[in-house]
Amino acid sequence: MHPRLTLALILALTPLSLPGETVKDRAAAVRDDRWNMEKSDRWIYNDWRGGLEKAKSTGKPLLVVLRCVPCLACMGIDTSVLTEPELEPLLRQFVCVRVMNANALDLSLFQFDYDLSFSTLFFNGDGTIYGRFGSWTHQKNSQDKTIAGYKRTLEAVLAVHRGYPANRESLKGKQGGPMPVKDPLELPDLAGKYKRELDWEGKVVQSCVHCHQIGDGMRSYYRDKNQPIPSAWIYPMPEPETLGITLAADYTARVQAVAEQSIARKAGFQAGDEFLTFGGQSILSSADFSWVLHQAQNSGSLTATVKRGATERVINVALPTRWRAQSDISGRVGTWGMRAMALGGMLLVELSPEARSVKAIPKTQMALLVKHAGEYGKHAAAKKAGFKKDDILVELDGSSLAATESDLIDRLLGKYSAGDKVKAVVLRDGDRIELSLPMQ
Numbered sequence: 101m102h103p104r105l106t107l108a109l110i111l112a113l114t115p116l117s118l119p120g121e122t123v124k125d126r127a128a129a130v131r132d133d134r135w136n137m138e139k140s141d142r143w144i145y146n147d148w149r150g151g152l153e154k155a156k157s158t159g160k161p162l163l164v165v166l167r168c169v170p171c172l173a174c175m176g177i178d179t180s181v182l183t184e185p186e187l188e189p190l191l192r193q194f195v196c197v198r199v200m201n202a203n204a205l206d207l208s209l210f211q212f213d214y215d216l217s218f219s220t221l222f223f224n225g226d227g228t229i230y231g232r233f234g235s236w237t238h239q240k241n242s243q244d245k246t247i248a249g250y251k252r253t254l255e256a257v258l259a260v261h262r263g264y265p266a267n268r269e270s271l272k273g274k275q276g277g278p279m280p281v282k283d284p285l286e287l288p289d290l291a292g293k294y295k296r297e298l299d300w301e302g303k304v305v306q307s308c309v310h311c312h313q314i315g316d317g318m319r320s321y322y323r324d325k326n327q328p329i330p331s332a333w334i335y336p337m338p339e340p341e342t343l344g345i346t347l348a349a350d351y352t353a354r355v356q357a358v359a360e361q362s363i364a365r366k367a368g369f370q371a372g373d374e375f376l377t378f379g380g381q382s383i384l385s386s387a388d389f390s391w392v393l394h395q396a397q398n399s400g401s402l403t404a405t406v407k408r409g410a411t412e413r414v415i416n417v418a419l420p421t422r423w424r425a426q427s428d429i430s431g432r433v434g435t436w437g438m439r440a441m442a443l444g445g446m447l448l449v450e451l452s453p454e455a456r457s458v459k460a461i462p463k464t465q466m467a468l469l470v471k472h473a474g475e476y477g478k479h480a481a482a483k484k485a486g487f488k489k490d491d492i493l494v495e496l497d498g499s500s501l502a503a504t505e506s507d508l509i510d511r512l513l514g515k516y517s518a519g520d521k522v523k524a525v526v527l528r529d530g531d532r533i534e535l536s537l538p539m540q
Contacts, residue, residue, distance in 0.1 A: 121242075126170035126305045130200065133169045134300075137198050143182075144197045148205075151197035156225030161261040163194040163254075166202075166212070166219045168310055174218035176245040177238040181220075184247055190254040194222075201308040202284050204296050211276040213337040213390060214315040215432040220250075222257045222384075229274045230260045234387040236339060237349045240431075248350035249385065256352055256384040273381040274388070277395060280321050284309055287317030288324050315434040323441060329513050331398055334438065335424040335506075338393040340386060342427040343417065345369060353383040355406075363426070367417045373406040398424065422510075429506050436479075441540050442512040444482025445474030448505040451492060459492070459527065466500050468493040468508075470526070478540050486535045488528065495525035496537070512539065 123129045137145040144151050148164050155162035167178055181187065199205070212219045212232050219234040233253050238244045260267065281287060285294055290309060299307035315336060322329045340347050344362020348354045353375035358364050375383040379392035379402045396402060399421045406413055429435045430449075439445055451459075451467035461467045470491040473483040494500060496508060497515075516522060521536040 121172045122170040123172060127303075129169050130304050130308070131300070133167075133198075133200060142191065142196050144195070146197075146199055146201070146204075148197050148199055148210075151195050152223065152225055152227065154225075155195040155223065158195060159225070160193060160195045161230060161257060162197065162223040162225060163191070163257075164197045164199060164210075164221045164223070166199050166210070166221070166311060168217040169200045170305060171217035172242045173239045174216065174235070175242045177235065177247065177250065178218050180245040180247045181250065184245075187247060187251060187254070190251065190258070193258055194254075201298060202311050202314055203294055203298065203307075203309045205284055205314075206282055207279045207284060207314070208276050208282050211279070213387065214311040214313075215336070215434045216311070219311075219387070220253075224261065224264055228264070228268065228271055229276070230257050230264075230271065231274060231382075231384040232387040232391055233385045234337075234390075235349070236386075246349055249348075249352065252350075252352045253385045256382075260382065260384070270380075270382065273379060273395070274391065280318070284314055284317065287314065288320045289313060289317040312433045316437040319434075319437060319441070323513075323518060326517050331424050331510065331514075332394055334510050334513060335427040335429060336394060336432075336434070337387075337390040338424060338427040340389050340393075342393060342424065343367075344426075347386045347389065352385055353378075353389055363417065363419070363423060367404075367415050369404075369406070369415060370408065373408050373413075375404060375406055376412065377405040378402065379404075398422070425504075425507055425510060427506070428504075429509075430504075435509070438509050438513065440474070440478040440481070441518070442509045442516075443505070444485060444487065444538055444540070445479030446470050446482045446487060447472035448493060448508070450504065461492075461494070464502050466494050466496065466503055468503070468505060481538045481540055485538055486533075487524075487526065487537070491526040491528050491533075493524060493526050494532075495523075497522050497524075500525075 134145060137143050151162050151164060165181065209227060210221065212221060213234045216234045216239055218238065221232055222230040233250060284290055290313060294307065294309050298304050318333050319329050344359035344364040345355055346357040348356040355369055355371050355373040357371055358369050377383060378389060381392055383389055396419060400419050402417045404415045404417060406415060439447060448468040449471045451469050456463060456467055470487060470489055473487055473489050474480045516539040518540050520539040524535045524537045526533050526535060
């Protein structure tokens, strides 16, 4: 079967999926992807170093797609990138590489949103990063095949490439920041458990380092050293919505909406504004926007240049203390590891207004429902400590003020070390019960 038909058939038979869901036969999906790609005359399979060499020798920019093949999320855009005729003229101008595992990545180069199952990084042949692409819109809908934004990003990257190396100085902010290790296999969670090459003849999926495991490993690196986990790793690659901005999916970085009472509203952004630069960097996609936020300080300011109508405007964005806490990390697969560290494996969701009313809990007070209490390993710690599904957490560490699950994770990981215990109060069948939440 032709590779395009294989991918199209998989997509047609795939229902709307939730982040983290996978195809039924994960090993077959990985092997089929390899079979298809190794026969491709465009895509270099799983060899980004070879891609860099080819980009250097041909003078073309390098495009590296990172795709978690078994994950259903992002399957729509992945298929479109591989098969959409509209992209053909643009892709011909790139050296195209497809990477489907993180075992052999160089973390000094490959820094992106590790919780996404489809991302793209763009390089010059000398290793200079031009930009990033990654979409939570596609991540949340496996059948979203929209490529207008991706196409505009490709066009923007080609324009940057044409200006290189004269524009090299303006690209400094896009390069990877300091990392404790360059090799993913040196991270605590991965060391000694994985090899550089996949086990193609055996358990291929189990031999694959998934991108989200890099984020997990980074957090474990700090935790194992009894060091506070940096906020940038608790709230990685914050979405534009963290500032109150929704970017249109069919543009590189055009503002679709600005939330009331948000950081962005106070700064003066308006719907229709098109980001030209942010934090001194050219913005070629929403992932570029998130990269600027990922690198930003925990408080301070960032400057943006936007096109509004026919004019350009400079807007200063004031970042209040703990601005990252506006980021919703509940849907990230990487948050599960932090739930084990800070919440004993519990999944907490805010009690609905109706339920608050029934139980007479004011909206200013904490009311987090234990939607799930883990059963195995570190995720079972809360259950072993006495917490139960459907408990309502109303007090933690001496505070009963309203808080989100993300708030608690950030607060607890910043204050407590593994082995500590934190006093908690839950409501259960009308009774207030005091418990100790173990930190791990």
